[in-house]
Amino acid sequence: MINDLKDKYDFELRLATKKEVDTLVYFIAEKKWEDSRKYIKSPKPKVIKVEKDDFISKERRYIFELIGSKVLVQDYKRYNVCIFVYNYIREHSEDTIVSLTFRVISTKKGMEFLENEDVIFNLRELKNSVYYKKKVKSGRRNRPSEESIQKTLEIKKYIEMTNPEMNIDKICQEFGFSKTSYYRVIKWLEVRNM
DSSP states (O other), X not given: OHHHHHHHHOEEEEEOOHHHXXXXXXXXXXXXXXXXXXXXXXXXXXXXXXXXXXXXXXXXHXXXXXXXXXXXXXXXXXXXXXXXXXXXXXXXETTEEEEEEEEEEXXXXXXXXXXXXXXXXXXXXXXXXXXXXXXXXXXXXXXXXXXXXXXXXXXXXXXXXXXXXXOHHHHHHHHTOOHHHHHHHHHHHHHTXX
16 A cells, blocks of 8 residues: 555655754744743733743753654655654553654645544645644534643643642643643543543
8 A cells, every 4th residue: 555655646654854853843842832822811922032932942842852753754755745743652650651643744835733633635735735724613622632632741741840739820821721721631631541
């Protein structure tokens, strides 16, 4: 099957180069910066470049620690489309682990997070555009998004590494995440013994 993809799409399944991992990590860190700005109440304070660069630099260190340097690339060279697949793996408690897989699609127009439901891709259309996910029309999903799970795990790890008695409101605000979403994801993970 992979040989068929190789012939038709110039497909290659490989590990990402250091430059590709750096690009992916920077994209994730920049998205976290943008997300952190969403939850700041109006009027939003003016951001200085140093503040943004400092935030992204710290996030990049956390992300490298979480995903490591092993990123799988599904490379469709004929269409200049790549899908990056990476794992977040850590010990949850004695003899248990948390293992989550995330995906990011990259076209020449940009990068975007993929959800588990994103499984069919029109390479011809993606060749010259970005991939736009289908938005949930109304209501809340039963399963939190991959991004929410990842952010919740990062907050949980941050709390474990620092003072567990810290104010969760301030921590969530620092991470640009709502406290309600944090507790909802924590409950979702606990029900599944993660």
